[in-house]
Amino acid sequence: MAAKLMVGNWKMNGSLAANASLLSEVLAVMGGLTCRAAVCVPAPYLAQAQALLAGSALALGAQDVSAHEAGAYTGEVSADMLRDFAVRYCIVGHSERRQYHGESDVTVASKAQRALAAGITPIVCVGESLAERDAGQTEAVVKRQLAAVIHTNGHCISEIVVAYEPVWAIGTGLTATPEQAQHVHAVLRAQLQAATAHADRVSILYGGSMNAANAADLLAQPDVDGGLIGGAALKASEFLTMLKAASR
Ligand code: 13P
Numbered sequence: 001m002a003a004k005l006m007v008g009n010w011k012m013n014g015s016l017a018a019n020a021s022l023l024s025e026v027l028a029v030m031g032g033l034t035c036r037a038a039v040c041v042p043a044p045y046l047a048q049a050q051a052l053l054a055g056s057a058l059a060l061g062a063q064d065v066s067a068h069e070a071g072a073y074t075g076e077v078s079a080d081m082l083r084d085f086a087v088r089y090c091i092v093g094h095s096e097r098r099q100y101h102g103e104s105d106v107t108v109a110s111k112a113q114r115a116l117a118a119g120i121t122p123i124v125c126v127g128e129s130l131a132e133r134d135a136g137q138t139e140a141v142v143k144r145q146l147a148a149v150i151h152t153n154g155h156c157i158s159e160i161v162v163a164y165e166p167v168w169a170i171g172t173g174l175t176a177t178p179e180q181a182q183h184v185h186a187v188l189r190a191q192l193q194a195a196t197a198h199a200d201r202v203s204i205l206y207g208g209s210m211n212a213a214n215a216a217d218l219l220a221q222p223d224v225d226g227g228l229i230g231g232a233a234l235k236a237s238e239f240l241t242m243l244k245a246a247s248r
Contacts, residue, residue, distance in 0.1 A: 002036070002201075002203065002225075003034055003035050003036050003246075003247075004035045004036065004203075004219060004225060004226040004227075004246035004247070005035070005036045005037070005038070005161065005203045005205060005225060005226035005246075006035050006036070006037045006038075006226050006227050006229065006239075006242060006243050006246045007037070007038045007039070007040060007061060007089065007091075007123060007163075007205065007226065007227070007228050007229065007233075008037075008038070008039040008040065008229050008233025008234075008239055009040045009063060009091060009094070009207070009228055009229065009230050009233065010039060010040060010041050010042060010063075010233065010234060011042075011063070011096070011230055012042060013042075013234055014041065014042060014045060014234075016045070016048060019041065019045055019048060019049065019052075020048070020052065021236075022234065022236055023039070023049065023052045023053065023058070024052070025236035025237075025240075026039075026058060026236050026239060026240060026243075027052070027053075027056050027058060029240055030056060030057050030058055030243070031057070032247075033057070033243050033244065033246075033247040034247040035226070035243055035246035035247045036059070036226070037057065037058050037059065037243055037246075038058065038059035038060065038061045038088060038089050039053075039058060039059075039060070039061060039233065040061035040062055040063045040089065040090075040091050040123075041060070041061070041062070041063075042063065043062060043063070043064075043077050046060070046062065046082070046085040046087065047085060050085045050086055059088040059089060060085065060086060060087050060088055060089075061087060061088060061089035061090060061091065061123070062077070062082050062087050062089070062090045062091070062120075063090075063091050063094070064077070064090070064091065064092065064094070064097060064111070065077060065078070065079050065082060065090045065092065065111050065114055065115050065120070065122075066078050066079070066111070066114065067107050067110035067111045067114060068114075069114065078114070079114040079115050079117065079118035079120055080118055082115075082118065082120055083118045083119060083120060087120055088120065088121060089120065089121045089122075089123055089161065090111075090115045090120050090121070090122055090123065091122075091123045091125060091163075091228075092108050092111040092112050092115065092122045092123065092124055092125070093105075093108030093111065093112075093124055093125045093126070093145065093149075094125045094165070095125060095127055095165060095167045095170060096170075099167075105144065105145055105147075105148035105149075106148060106152075108124065108145070108148065108149065109148040109149045109151065109152035109153065110152065112124055112149050112152070112153055112160060113152050113153055116153060116156050116159055116160070121159060121160065121161055122160050122161070123160075123161045123162075123163050123205070123228065124145075124146070124149050124160050124161070124162050124163065125163045125165050125207070125228070126141075126142040126145040126146050126162065126163070126164060126165070126188070127141075127142065127145075127164055127165040127166045127167050127169075127170075127207075127208070128141040128142060128166055128167065128168075129141075129167045129168060130167070130168035133166065133168065138166075138184060139184070139187050142164065142184060142187065142188060143187065143188075143191055146162065146188060146191055146192075147191070150191070150192075150195045154195070157192065157195050157196050157202075158192075158196045158198035158199065158201045158202055159201075160202060161202065161203045161204075161205060162188055162192070162202060162203070162204045162205070163204075163205040163206070163207050163228040164181065164184050164185055164188060164204060164205070164206055164207070165206075165207035165208050165228060166180075166184075166208050167208075168208075169207075169208025169209050170207070170208045170209070170230065171209070171230060171231060172208075172209060173209050174208075174209060175208060175209040175210065175211075175214050175218070176206070176208060176218075178217045178218050178220065178221050178224075179221075181206045181218055181221060181224055182221035182222065182223055182224060185204045185206070185221065185223035185224055186223050188204055188223075189202075189204060189223050203225035203226055204223055204224070204225050205224075205225060205226040205227055205228045206218050206224050206226075206227055206228070207227060207228030207229065207230070209231075210227045210228075210229050210232060210242070211229075211231075211232040211238060211242070212232065212238045212241035212242055212245075215227060215241075215242040215245045215246070216245040216248075219245055219246055226246060227242065227246070229242060
């Protein structure tokens, strides 16, 4: 398996000044680490982050991409535009997009397709709500969400990254136990194996209240290939502790 992949999702946080100090603190100690790492920044800060990250081991990511190629889609950002800023990763189908912006499985699959066509690795988020978990639907929900992406992107599915983010664990301080995460990751791995001979190339990240205290135990699970980190990625020292845990 490749080195672990740790991705900070800044969500709608940051400012020119705050980004500059966060990135300079992280970059100052990135050198000795062996994990792969990226930050997904708000679109207006892509140019700033591109300049600050140039030549570093910290890759640039975006948080969303349009399902359309170009044209009359006010407010949207296309995959080609992201590529102009040397974006390497793009989150698609984050539960906050699915929940607050009505993104369907089909839309998410199209977004992954646009990213792949532009040479950007989509980080495809899947995850169940608390009600779905309580109803015993966790596996069915994540499999349905991933199946749509596999269906649309069949032959290049080994080029994606998957993030398992249980909705009930995001921003709540409730983390899936390492065993709960491993169980779902194994389900997703098996689904990818059925779709491609190269499923071992797909990094499956865990996301949802991952922090400096719980990262090592989650990352020790055989199918947890990294993390997608929200709040804890906004603090340089905490993010760095997690990058170190992923570099062991
Ligand atoms: P938190 O780490 O803040 O729970 O957010 C997780 C997440 O949604 C990352 O995409």
